[in-house]
Amino acid sequence: MAIKKILITGNHAVGKTSLLNRFIHDTFSERPPVNIGLGVARKEIEVQEGPLVLVLWDLVGELSGGKVPRTYLLGASAAVYVFDLSRPDSRNSMEADLAVIRRMLPGCLVRVVGNKKDLLNQAELQALAGETPDRRYASAKTGENVEDIFLGIGRELLGARQEE
Numbered sequence: 001m002a003i004k005k006i007l008i009t010g011n012h013a014v015g016k017t018s019l020l021n022r023f024i025h026d027t028f029s030e031r032p033p034v035n036i037g038l039g040v041a042r043k044e045i046e047v048q049e050g051p052l053v054l055v056l057w058d059l060v061g062e063l064s065g066g067k068v069p070r071t072y073l074l075g076a077s078a079a080v081y082v083f084d085l086s087r088p089d090s091r092n093s094m095e096a097d098l099a100v101i102r103r104m105l106p107g108c109l110v111r112v113v114g115n116k117k118d119l120l121n122q123a124e125l126q127a128l129a130g131e132t133p134d135r136r137y138a139s140a141k142t143g144e145n146v147e148d149i150f151l152g153i154g155r156e157l158l159g160a161r162q163e164e
Contacts, residue, residue: 001044003053004157005075006150009063009097010082011090015115018140019082020058023150028141035060038072047151049158054150064096070104078109078153085114085128085137109156111136113149118142 008016017032017039024041039058044051057076061067079101084090094112101110114128118139125137138145 001051001053002158003055004077004154005055005057006153007057007059007073007076007079007101008082009059009068009079009101011062011084011093012060014082014084014087014090015140016058016082019080019113019115019138019146020056022140022143022146024056026143028143043150045151045154047155047158049155052154052158054154062093062097063100064093073101073104076105076108077157078111079105080149080153081110081112082115083112085116085125086119109153111149111153113138115140117144 008020010016017035018028020039020041021027021029021032024043035058037060040055041058042053042055044053057072059068059072081094081098081101083094098110098112101108112135114135114137116139117125117137118141120128136145136149138149140146
């Protein structure tokens with residue numbers, strides 16, 4: 001069975017740990033535990049391409065700010081960059097953080113996910129779609145799109161492995 005390391009990163013309080021808990025345990029807490037440094041979890045999934053173990057690394061801190069040890073990134077097959085749809089400032093360091101990922105992990109699959117979709121109305125979501133094309137929107141609170149995002153990553157990673 002293939003094992004793939006997935007990084008979950010983004011600014012403080014964007015819901016990284018909540019997305020992880022929703023995917024791993026199908027739970028949500030209004031007051032998730034404060035993550036200090038690093039959280040690691042694993043989940044076995046089954047996709048059309050076969051079985052897969054995802055080892056999810058929940059990183060605290062902005063990658064471009066130098067607070068996250070670069071060794072945490074090594075060996076990652078994919079990265080999920082999370083921002084808070086209700087807080088535009090949560091995207092301030094996004095491009096710099098994505099540049100760090102692309103520089104340190106060339107060829108790494110990267111997905112940008114806007115979390116807290118449940119806090120926006122339809123008009124706000126449509127306006128954001130123009131500003132942030134090719135982004136995926138999810139809600140850790142309701143569970144909307146959370147599993148689809150991680151299963152999609154699993155499919156892409158296994159599909160890429162089979163093409164090699």
